[in-house]
Amino acid sequence: MSKILDFWMKIWLYIMAAGGILLIVLVVVFWNQFDLATLLVYFTWIGLVLHVMEEWRFPGGFHYIYNLMKKSENTDRYPMNRVSDMLTNFGALIFGFGSIIIGVNPIIAISLFLFCGVEVLAHTGIGIYSNKLLNTQGKKIIYNPGFLTSYLVFLPVSIGFIYIFATGILQTVFTDWLLGLVLIGGIGFLLIFLPERMLRNKNSPYPFTGKYEFGYYKKFIEFK
Numbered sequence: 001m002s003k004i005l006d007f008w009m010k011i012w013l014y015i016m017a018a019g020g021i022l023l024i025v026l027v028v029v030f031w032n033q034f035d036l037a038t039l040l041v042y043f044t045w046i047g048l049v050l051h052v053m054e055e056w057r058f059p060g061g062f063h064y065i066y067n068l069m070k071k072s073e074n075t076d077r078y079p080m081n082r083v084s085d086m087l088t089n090f091g092a093l094i095f096g097f098g099s100i101i102i103g104v105n106p107i108i109a110i111s112l113f114l115f116c117g118v119e120v121l122a123h124t125g126i127g128i129y130s131n132k133l134l135n136t137q138g139k140k141i142i143y144n145p146g147f148l149t150s151y152l153v154f155l156p157v158s159i160g161f162i163y164i165f166a167t168g169i170l171q172t173v174f175t176d177w178l179l180g181l182v183l184i185g186g187i188g189f190l191l192i193f194l195p196e197r198m199l200r201n202k203n204s205p206y207p208f209t210g211k212y213e214f215g216y217y218k219k220f221i222e223f224k
Contacts, residue, residue: 005083009206012086013056019093020049037104037170040160044112045096047153051119052089055146061215062145063208065130077207079200087195095187106172110180111187113161116154118184123150137220145216 023046027039034042055062063085067075099108127142164170207213214221 009082009086012090013052016049016052016090016093019097020046023049035104035169036160037109037164040157040164041099041104041109041112043153043157043160044116045093045100047116047149047157048089048092048096050153051146051149054149056085057212057215059216060145060212061217064214064217065126065133065144068133069126069129074202074207076209076213077204078202079196081199081201081204082206082208083204084195084199087199088191091191091195092187095191104170106170106176107179107183109161109164109170110172110177111184113158113165114180114184116158116161119146119154120150120158123147134217134220139220143216 023042027034027042027046031039054060063080064075066080067078070079072078099112102108123144123146124142127144127147130144131139131142133139165172
């Protein structure tokens with residue numbers, strides 16, 4: 001079982017990237033057939049793939065600031081490690097393809113709007129807080145891995161959702177908003193809280209190592 005997991009951990013990001021490329025191809029091919037609501041759903045999940053790549057690889061290092069904010073002394077693996085964060089991100093992509101198969105409906109649209117908004121707020125807050133944590137090590141800007149895609153993708157998409165809600169392109173009622181909130185809360189519980197709670201281990205065999213152990217934050221580690 002461990003060999004299977006080790007192999008999966010080597011390839012899952014490539015599979016996720018392939019999923020993002022597939023979504024981009026579908027948008028290009030069916031651009032004239034997709035309405036605005038459908039495009040916003042696709043853009044949300046394309047944004048997720050880009051977001052994960054920014055957090056993990058380009059420049060990477062999101063786990064470091066996340067764990068540091070949790071006051072961890074094992075920032076390479078606790079409480080977030082490679083497996084727990086993989087479950088979060090790949091699980092979200094599976095949900096994304098599921099939402100595309102189901103098709104646009106008010107509850108899913110509201111949950112995606114909330115997801116996009118939370119990402120923008122979260123990475124803004126992380127940026128502000130990380131500046132305080134690393135100010136003496138030379139960090140002066142609000143950027144943190146995931147910030148760029150939050151503002152360049154998730155923010156415009158969330159504004160797009162507001163537009164289709166406000167104009168009645170996609171009509172919603174109070175119960176839709178309530179169920180959308182419950183849906184995104186449930187997904188967050190299953191994909192974020194549970195993996196981290198169940199897999200957190202100060203001696204996890206799945207740390208972030210090598211070139212991407214610190215990612216964006218390497219220059220601030222070296223500053224010390």
